[in-house]
Amino acid sequence: MSKKQVIAVDIDEVLMPHFVDLITWYNAKFGTTLTEYDNHPTDPGNWGTDDVTVAIKRVHQFYDTQEFMDSKPFKEARKELEFLGSYYDLIVVTARDTILEAATTDWISRHFKELFQSIHFTKHFNLEGQRRDKVEVLRELNVSYFIDDSLANIDLAAAAGIQSVLFGDYAWNQADVLPKNVTRCKNWLEVSDYFEDILSARLVDSQIKRPTISHEELVAKLKRDGLL
Numbered sequence: 001m002s003k004k005q006v007i008a009v010d011i012d013e014v015l016m017p018h019f020v021d022l023i024t025w026y027n028a029k030f031g032t033t034l035t036e037y038d039n040h041p042t043d044p045g046n047w048g049t050d051d052v053t054v055a056i057k058r059v060h061q062f063y064d065t066q067e068f069m070d071s072k073p074f075k076e077a078r079k080e081l082e083f084l085g086s087y088y089d090l091i092v093v094t095a096r097d098t099i100l101e102a103a104t105t106d107w108i109s110r111h112f113k114e115l116f117q118s119i120h121f122t123k124h125f126n127l128e129g130q131r132r133d134k135v136e137v138l139r140e141l142n143v144s145y146f147i148d149d150s151l152a153n154i155d156l157a158a159a160a161g162i163q164s165v166l167f168g169d170y171a172w173n174q175a176d177v178l179p180k181n182v183t184r185c186k187n188w189l190e191v192s193d194y195f196e197d198i199l200s201a202r203l204v205d206s207q208i209k210r211p212t213i214s215h216e217e218l219v220a221k222l223k224r225d226g227l228l
């Protein structure tokens, strides 16, 4: 069994932009005025209904659109994740619902091939009561690092002792202060820098400076030293 540490990665707004496309479509269809501040809602009011079930079913209609099917990953995500995949086991943990399992699995394999070892659905807006907490899933899977754009998820993971990356600089994830084991990375290049710093710190004892060796040599060295 692999002894690599595990990084859990969210999908929406982390691997791909989603919310702005969704609300643009939703506002046009249902005459609402949703903005970026309405992401991660706890109240359906702004979604043009008092009934959460109605709002969720409306959102489900978006998942049938070609626009959603054709969503592209963020630039650099694939390349930087390939780099991270040399050092860590990568998994996906998404709040998406059961009805999106097939489309999501297909999208991940189309854009990220075999990079992720598994995909876990926490079904945050499930209508049949199957919702799970992300942090509970992260703990079960022994996750060491978590990358997500939701402040609430990141706060909970950090409180559970999981090193976390708050991804993006979005209207919905602004904060004056972040927990000490949380780092904001605005894009995938910053995520890559964050992990390169962590990996370099592991090399202090071996006197190897990161830029002097290739990724492959670094992996070999870490393996020889029992660090991977």
Ligand SMILES: [Mg+2]
Pocket: 010, 011, 012, 013, 014, 148, 149, 150
């Ligand atoms: Mg997200």
